Amino acid sequence: MRHIKQADKYKRMKGKVTAMNDFIFHNADKVYFGKNQIEHLPEELLQFGKKVLLVYGGGSIKRIGLYDTVVSLLKSNHIEFFELSGVEPNPRHTTANRGAEICKREGIDVVLAVGGGSTIDCAKGIAAAALTESGDVWPLVSKGVWVTEALPVVAILTNAATGSEMDAWAVISNMDTNEKIGLGGDALVPRVAFENPEYSYSLPTYQTACGSFDIFNHVLDNYYLAGDATFDMILEFQEAVMRAVVKWAPVAMEEPENYEARANLMWASSMALNTVLDAGTLHGCACHAMEHELSAYYDITHGHGLAIVTPRWLTYILDETTAPAISRLGVKVFGIPETSDAIEGAKKAIAAVSDFCFKTLGLQGSLADLGIDDAHFKVMADHACAGGCISGPKNLTAADVEAIYRMCL
């Protein structure tokens, strides 16, 4: 799960990691997937009203012609729209607040996000803040409010990565306080999402790599926590999604306009966090929790931070209790031959994850490569563990987190 305050998260989850937890499965998002679906945009927007706030980032949706397509559909259907552009890669609370102000002033009925996860997250922040008296999203974020009322969000996805197009979460950054925190709530699940793999054709190789690893880690962060708390079939679903990322990410990097590769990554992005893979589990977020501190302090690309942290985290938590699951990951996801020595198998699995990050995806392998030193490690670790510790296959204290950061140097 994308990082929220740990204490709140586990308070909400209520359960413990025991065999077969009770769970609620509910995801009402209506996803139009494929090449010829955007024509349905007007009818879906109009069910919520005639006033739309169009939210997007930089110029990429203009370059690929998607902006023109959307605007043309809005105009020809007499849908009045306002715009908020310039959403940042790690979207700021101040940007969300500007959007909420437009919503309040203009009586917006529905927030339409066109872009990647950051844009959709920002739209969710706007949708939540617009219905508060203050119009400020930060109190909701910082207090860990579970959002039950928000304007409807419709998303047009251009980047397979965060899963925001089908999940209940938004990650909002406050650069004044170096905080990057998840805002969650049933009301934040997009009502409708459009996923056309072609919209991700123009994505740069680096973004494709980072997005792919974000998907991979969404599943992995949960995988080890799942264990006997869930069904075999759910573990196998998780492995199937990770395999899809391992198979198709390098293809998409090599052939940016390979439809099958882009489609696999896009649907993997949605499946990773639409809770199909969660049944009975306590969705873990160890790497995400650690990485969010890195991007909060250094504004690095989230998926890259995850790639640096993940193999070190696996190494740090490796012992006899975690080895069987890590070893299974190697066998099922990377095709490593089974071995009777779980520790040996787990080490090979970690090497495979590392190779995937730094060879296949071509990401730089250390924090030093990104110009990050240990100056803020302690405060970042304390902050990541503000709720006590990071729960997972091994619960991590601030000292553990700091040690893992040092392994990433």
Add this chain to the structure above:
Amino acid sequence: MRHIKQADKYKRMKGKVTAMNDFIFHNADKVYFGKNQIEHLPEELLQFGKKVLLVYGGGSIKRIGLYDTVVSLLKSNHIEFFELSGVEPNPRHTTANRGAEICKREGIDVVLAVGGGSTIDCAKGIAAAALTESGDVWPLVSKGVWVTEALPVVAILTNAATGSEMDAWAVISNMDTNEKIGLGGDALVPRVAFENPEYSYSLPTYQTACGSFDIFNHVLDNYYLAGDATFDMILEFQEAVMRAVVKWAPVAMEEPENYEARANLMWASSMALNTVLDAGTLHGCACHAMEHELSAYYDITHGHGLAIVTPRWLTYILDETTAPAISRLGVKVFGIPETSDAIEGAKKAIAAVSDFCFKTLGLQGSLADLGIDDAHFKVMADHACAGGCISGPKNLTAADVEAIYRMCL
């Protein structure tokens, strides 16, 4: 998919079996899964209103105490309720019509089904008919109307089998005309479902076996049609669900109160038809289409009829084009070693399906065992192919269907 008129089905699907079909994913059903969830029933019913029609079958929900639990929750929350009991295993249109009449007369707000797939299907028929002027479900069924308006249905599931608790379909029988036809529609997806594996503890061994094979076939009927029309991960999800059935059905038969076994079957039932396994596929229904004629004419248990038909269907369609997929089924689901000879592998896979049906599940293996002869084969085959032919990995004409029926004698 549970059988609907073929012509309508494929008209609605519009697509062809080509690589990566566009698709819409939407399932808003809210599922409470586990032991301690029924307390949420009143709050969920009350969102729709205060007048409930309680629909159930025979005495089993009274024997296990579920009837008392539900009635007590309704009463203590001042929810007024009316009852329709005696829903048949293959629910009749006349029964649905009696329910619709109560809904119209009493101004029912929500239909609450407590039971297995038949009860839930009947509740869906009631919910659809209640909003028509005639109050008669049969014109909707026989005309293949796609239901977009119906009273809300809430389901409490007691039998892992049909998937009705999470799908958009109801199968309704007209014994006057020997017709058993699916009624589909977005409005028929239950709004809320409660799945407590304990409610299926008292299910007889035979019903457990039949329900399990129904689940297995829901996936299998789709598996061969999927091919390159969908994602690898979806094929792998399908295999994971079939493996779960193969693993846990015999455990549930041996140990009826094994929670893990009942839970796996129940979630497999829901996953098989909640469309997670459909992305991009044209959901096939060859065996279901053939079996529905059997139960329409002879009122046999659906899952048993499927078990008799399925291995013969696989044998009938086996050739060089279908062999790779059938062989893969054997490898992935039944653990048969891979072979370079696809026909050989497929034959082993079919033998494994047959053993699963007639040894593991202990079901009688022929129509003759059920007292069925060839008297009606021709008219049944004609009826199954009323829409032209049964689409699938091999399209089946009426002559093909009759030949398969004869293999089942």
